[in-house]
Amino acid sequence: xxxxxxxxxxxxxxxxxxxxxxxxxxxxxxxxxxxxxxxxxxxxxxxxxxxxxxxxxxxxxxxxxxxxxxxxxxxxxxxxxxxxxxxxxxxxxxxxxxxxxxxxxxxxxxx
Numbered sequence: 807x808x809x810x811x812x813x814x815x816x817x818x819x820x821x822x823x824x825x826x827x828x829x830x831x832x833x834x835x836x837x838x839x840x841x842x843x844x845x846x847x848x849x850x851x852x853x854x855x856x857x858x859x860x861x862x863x864x865x866x867x868x869x870x871x872x873x874x875x876x877x878x879x880x881x882x883x884x885x886x887x888x889x890x891x892x893x894x895x896x897x898x899x900x901x902x903x904x905x906x907x908x909x910x911x912x913x914x915x916x917x
């Protein structure tokens with residue numbers, strides 16, 4: 807599914823949510839795509855907008871849990887760290903995440 811095209815049609819929002827739910831565990835590429843999609847969506851269709859935000863938060867939580875277990879973000883490549891940083895910053899700007907809670911992780915990703 808080309809979600810960047812589908813997001814232009816509010817009637818396809820349910821399909822977009824289903825697409826991201828069907829992916830299972832999201833990697834950093836998908837997180838970046840997901841936050842870009844959320845940015846393009848109309849908040850007027852709140853249930854779908856909120857559902858995508860929930861998927862995003864869940865995926866970020868999984869990554870942060872792994873970070874806790876491994877003692878850092880060493881399991882991510884530099885490219886993945888950049889993608890995660892991008893997604894976190896954009897999520898903070900969009901108010902999908904409370905930036906103050908995630909800013910420390912962003913700083914760690916940039917080291």
